[in-house]
Amino acid sequence: xxxxxxxxxVIAANVAPSSSLxxxxxxxxxxMAALRDEKGCDARGMELDxxxxxxxxxxxxxxxxxxxxxxxxxxxxxxxxxxILSQTLQTxxxxxxxxxxxxxxxxxxxxxxxxxxxxxxRLSLLWNGRMPVTRLLPVGWYETPxxxxxxxxxxxxxxxxxxIDVEGCWFLSGDAKCSPAAANFRAEHAVFLxxxxx
Amino acid sequence: MATARILDESKVLxxxxxxxxxxxxxxxxxRIAFEAHGTLNAAKDNAILICHALxxxxxxxxxxxxxxxxxxxxxxxxxxxxxDTDKFHVIxxxxxxxxxxxxxxxxxxxDGDPWGMRFPVITIRDMVRAHIALxxxxxxxxxxxxxxxxxxGMQALSLAANFPDRARAFLVLASTARHSAQNIAFHExxxxxIMADPEWREGDYxxxxxxxxxxxxxxxxAAHITYLSEEGLTAKFGRRLQDRDEKTFGFDADFQVESYxxxxxxxFTGRFDANSYLYITRAMDxxxxxxxxxxxxxxxFTRSKARFCLVSFDTDWLYPTSESRNVVHALNASGVxxxxxxxxxxxxxxxxxxxxPALDRVVEGFLNQ
Numbered sequence: 001x002x003x004x005x006x007x008x009x010v011i012a013a014n015v016a017p018s019s020s021l022x023x024x025x026x027x028x029x030x031x032m033a034a035l036r037d038e039k040g041c042d043a044r045g046m047e048l049d050x051x052x053x054x055x056x057x058x059x060x061x062x063x064x065x066x067x068x069x070x071x072x073x074x075x076x077x078x079x080x081x082x083x084i085l086s087q088t089l090q091t092x093x094x095x096x097x098x099x100x101x102x103x104x105x106x107x108x109x110x111x112x113x114x115x116x117x118x119x120x121x122r123l124s125l126l127w128n129g130r131m132p133v134t135r136l137l138p139v140g141w142y143e144t145p146x147x148x149x150x151x152x153x154x155x156x157x158x159x160x161x162x163x164i165d166v167e168g169c170w171f172l173s174g175d176a177k178c179s180p181a182a183a184n185f186r187a188e189h190a191v192f193l194x195x196x197x198x
Numbered sequence: 199m200a201t202a203r204i205l206d207e208s209k210v211l212x213x214x215x216x217x218x219x220x221x222x223x224x225x226x227x228x229r230i231a232f233e234a235h236g237t238l239n240a241a242k243d244n245a246i247l248i249c250h251a252l253x254x255x256x257x258x259x260x261x262x263x264x265x266x267x268x269x270x271x272x273x274x275x276x277x278x279x280x281x282d283t284d285k286f287h288v289i290x291x292x293x294x295x296x297x298x299x300x301x302x303x304x305x306x307x308x309d310g311d312p313w314g315m316r317f318p319v320i321t322i323r324d325m326v327r328a329h330i331a332l333x334x335x336x337x338x339x340x341x342x343x344x345x346x347x348x349x350x351g352m353q354a355l356s357l358a359a360n361f362p363d364r365a366r367a368f369l370v371l372a373s374t375a376r377h378s379a380q381n382i383a384f385h386e387x388x389x390x391x392i393m394a395d396p397e398w399r400e401g402d403y404x405x406x407x408x409x410x411x412x413x414x415x416x417x418x419x420a421a422h423i424t425y426l427s428e429e430g431l432t433a434k435f436g437r438r439l440q441d442r443d444e445k446t447f448g449f450d451a452d453f454q455v456e457s458y459x460x461x462x463x464x465x466f467t468g469r470f471d472a473n474s475y476l477y478i479t480r481a482m483d484x485x486x487x488x489x490x491x492x493x494x495x496x497x498x499f500t501r502s503k504a505r506f507c508l509v510s511f512d513t514d515w516l517y518p519t520s521e522s523r524n525v526v527h528a529l530n531a532s533g534v535x536x537x538x539x540x541x542x543x544x545x546x547x548x549x550x551x552x553x554x555p556a557l558d559r560v561v562e563g564f565l566n567q
Contacts (some may be wrong), residue, residue, distance in 0.1 A: 054559050074531070
């Protein structure tokens with residue numbers, strides 16, 4: 001699975017074989033196809049862009065065109081082992097509601113997002129006084145799909161507030177991993193594996 | 199290799215047993231006209247059943263015998279096409295109630311006279327029962343896929359619900375799991391236009407040399423509007439005048455759109471039986487898949503092990519995206535693998551029949567799994 005984007009590779013490596021999953025915002029289905037082909041998973045997807053849905057269907061994947069903010073409500077409770085949201089949280093209208101939906105639909109949830117408190121972002125804002133445009137956040141403020149910027153610590157605070165358990169977390173800087181303690185400063189991407197007791 | 203090969207002309211199957219109908223009656227002497235293209239493999243597992251729409255027929259790729267026009271889905275079906283007859287054995291059967299070779303109101307009843315209005319009211323599920331009888335006769339236990347647009351999609355959904363083991367995949371285009379009040383209303387306008395025509399004669403017009411052509415023509419005109427989008431009509435006709443520079447202050451077809459609709463209506467009467475139009479629109483109006491399954495659509499698919507793909511079009515107001523989503527949510531609730539996409543196309547409901555390259559990719563991708 002070396003061809004996968006680093007955060008997807010982390011998710012792929014930590015999904016149990018033969019499990020069922022829903023990939024919300026699945027793009028062209030790269031992660032789903034890898035999990036189906038290499039781990040025998042029953043992968044379903046949701047994707048906003050019709051061209052991407054078409055690409056998924058052509059790969060033999062079952063993907064529904066839909067919007068994470070509106071269409072997750074139609075999935076039954078605990079209907080998959082994993083609900084996956086990779087680099088989509090920060091683009092949703094209500095990230096907290098989407099997060100709750102993931103944990104309702106999946107027994108566990110993988111969530112990955114770019115860390116807006118990465119030192120490069122901080123430096124850029126501090127020095128230039130402008131909203132950062134970096135390698136990771138290449139789009140200007142007025143046309144970025146990222147409408148809810150968050151940091152690793154913001155996300156941790158939300159998890160605590162909502163009594164969501166962290167089963168695993170991975171912090172990426174390029175292809176390298178960094179420690180949880182340094183993550184809010186050093187990590188470009190974060191991946192969390194979440195669950196909720198009850 | 200022992201492979202059956204059916205030649206490219208229309209075949210007719212006559213059922214040995216009467217066909218039981220939802221209305222409680224049985225239909226005797228049922229004939230099913232069908233076409234098949236591409237080779238059926240030895241395992242008989244590469245067959246695709248294409249279900250046609252309201253006024254469609256089995257001539258999916260062959261020229262229509264009455265109009266001489268190419269088959270209604272030549273752009274989708276054929277060698278190297280998205281529904282590839284080099285790979286698949288493609289079957290398309292005329293629905294019962296129709297008038298292109300399968301038993302319908304114009305067919306002779308047991309007393310030798312045409313059925314007329316004595317023909318029993320049929321349902322979408324009755325049409326599907328006839329398809330199943332055809333598959334039985336052809337020795338095809340399980341289809342690779344069932345494909346249908348509009349009323350063909352209703353047949354595909356009904357087949358999935360009632361005969362879940364007979365196909366591995368269902369592709370449903372621009373369709374719905376039930377007719378809405380608006381759908382029924384438009385059909386009722388068409389039926390009333392036919393029945394208001396004195397030439398209809400309570401459906402007993404076959405011996406009179408002419409039928410309710412004016413009524414059928416008006417029915418087709420009204421229906422045709424529902425197949426197009428406002429955007430498409432405006433782009434095609436706008437308010438442009440037909441072969442004249444000024445309005446005539448009369449009731450000729452001043453506008454191009456009037457002339458077009460009149461032509462569509464008139465040419466339709468040359469190829470379609472008015473009573474068939476009554477019966478098939480009735481079958482569509484009666485269609486409500488949830489009602490057949492305790493009022494809950496998800497119950498219709500609980501036995502299904504097949505894959506599904508639904509496609510809607512953003513300009514289709516006859517069977518809008520919300521209707522497809524309704525089916526998708528039901529399939530999802532049953533845990534059935536389903537894909538869904540709303541494609542953008544300017545042609546309204548008819549988009550599934552027209553040049554929409556994104557549709558070709560979805561159809562080909564879904565069927566080649």
